[in-house]
Amino acid sequence: MKHNLLTGIAGLLLATTTLAQQHSEQNHAKYVPPKDPLVQQKLSQWQDIKFGLLMHWGTYSQWGVVESWSLCPEDEGWCERRGPYAANWYEYKKAYENLQTTFNPTKFNPERWAEAAKHAGMKYVVFTTKHHDGFCMFDTKQTDYKITSTKSPFSTNPRSNVAKGVFNAFRNQNFMVGAYFSKPDWNTPTYWDPYFPPKDRNVTYSPKRYQDRWQKFKDFTYNQIEELMTGYGKVDILWLDGGWVRPASTIDTTISWQKTIPYDQDIDMARIARMARSHQPGLLVVDRTVTGEFENYVTPEQSIPDQYMPIPWESCMTMGNSWSYIPKENFKSAHRLIQTLVDIVAKNGNLLLNIAPGPDGEWHPEAYQRLQEIGRWMATNGESIYGTKPVAPYRQGQWAYTEKGPVTYLTYLPKEGERLPETITLTNRSAGSGARVTLLGYNKPLNAQRKAEGLIVSLPEKARQQFAGQPAWVFKMEQK
Known part of the structure; x- marks a missing residue:
């Protein structure tokens, strides 16, 4: 080197x-x-x-x-x-x-x-x-x-x-x-x-x-x-x-x-x-x-x-x-x-x-x-991270995409000091109407509604406070 x-x-x-x-x-x-x-x-x-x-x-x-x-x-x-x-x-x-x-x-x-x-x-x-x-x-x-x-x-x-x-x-x-x-x-x-x-x-x-x-x-x-x-x-x-x-x-x-x-x-x-x-x-x-x-x-x-x-x-x-x-x-x-x-x-x-x-x-x-x-x-x-495969679109804006079998991980890369918003839009080929969405580290399912632009996920205030300052937020998407 x-x-x-x-x-x-x-x-x-x-x-x-x-x-x-x-x-x-x-x-x-x-x-x-x-x-x-x-x-x-x-x-x-x-x-x-x-x-x-x-x-x-x-x-x-x-x-x-x-x-x-x-x-x-x-x-x-x-x-x-x-x-x-x-x-x-x-x-x-x-x-x-x-x-x-x-x-x-x-x-x-x-x-x-x-x-x-x-x-x-x-x-x-x-x-x-x-x-x-x-x-x-x-x-x-x-x-x-x-x-x-x-x-x-x-x-x-x-x-x-x-x-x-x-x-x-x-x-x-x-x-x-x-x-x-x-x-x-x-x-x-x-x-x-x-x-x-x-x-x-x-x-x-x-x-x-x-x-x-x-x-x-x-x-x-x-x-x-x-x-x-x-x-x-x-x-x-x-x-x-x-x-x-x-x-x-x-x-x-x-x-x-x-x-x-x-x-x-x-x-x-x-x-x-x-x-x-x-x-x-x-x-x-x-x-x-x-x-x-x-x-x-x-x-x-x-x-x-x-x-x-x-x-x-x-x-x-x-x-x-x-x-x-x-x-x-x-x-x-x-x-x-x-x-x-x-x-x-x-x-x-x-x-x-x-x-x-x-x-x-x-x-x-x-x-x-x-x-x-x-x-x-x-x-x-x-x-x-471990044992995953990249999935299209791989990297787009502040998003990174990986998958493991039927599970897709959508990882958001916030800027320094950026907080979770009240709602966030997940766009991915796996974002079907029956998808179950969780945020890794937050033990409750998130409310997700299917709209034309993707899944609109609501984030409780407790989750927003818990994840303040985190370097990456990982949304786990599973088909029901």
Whole structure:
């Protein structure tokens, strides 16, 4: 992922917008449905659970900077270096990689995260086992640039294998488990070769010219993924980032950021997927932005499609402004987050919401608070989210539509401070004269009269007072 920088940096909004554009430009008409029945089954299960947690975490949290991207020598807002080493890239990279020797998240408690996420109504987790900087949050045997290395003070902690701890804690709460893994690795010499200094995010040498070197990188990548697929329990999703590592045949030159990819960077995804599924049958493989058989669902980033999309998709979005930890985060309101979830589900998607742990291994208190607020709404209204299917007109004005069997849910998304009116008009193909209408969270049926414009529902004053300030009002419509 590309991400925004520290709060207050002028390029913040530009970086976020640019990144969202890169992923929204993808041609989703070329989506390839999986053929494996086990993958189809897992994909259907994943589409039913709707709401997940993403976590970006690494040594970069100590500096409170954008994850990995400050190492990238590109003249882009999200790559800007800050601090005492910023003037010299080589000194900066050395200091950045030396963070390994001080990263000591002694408050790491994944059970607390899992409990909070569960109460918020989240059902799956995707955790960064390795970002582009190459620092591994798992006990790989392929490199010493990892949290379990003796160079890292946290290595003496019984919970030093962070990825394993996260996966176990969330699996114990019945979450589906996903491993985020960066295909590019800016620490390993078989990707950023020291002989060829990097000019951008890409491999620093020609894989075609130096085939042996590229094969070593392919094997390195394969071996790390196999470690994750064999030593960390049941894994449901392999979430691969770094879409510039791809076969040249998949580069879409109509997409601006893909035009800059200089080399064929084919890492043999067929071999990787075959191996991964031999250990994890039915595994969802998400090779982000690389349209084809290894992108089982698509992942618009920091954006929501304007319309319903008939293919499996997931918006990955931040709870605050940044993907990585920053000391003072600007968290979105629960009102906005809940409406975002409703909007996405009505368009056939899932929401993967990112929270970034800090250098001590803890979340901001506001993150827990937001999850509590979301959880209160979900406890009452979750039936309009989980296991539902979008139904036409999907999203119209301030309305969102989903259904589950014979039941239709019509969700109104009020503006901040908007109160329930005395009457409200429900317009939907299911709004027949014999429909029974209730408001989730209000235990009495509502009086509904059929008129030309739809069902006119009367709302008692008690209900109007009870729902004042709620982020979304869900009307449940059942045919008598």
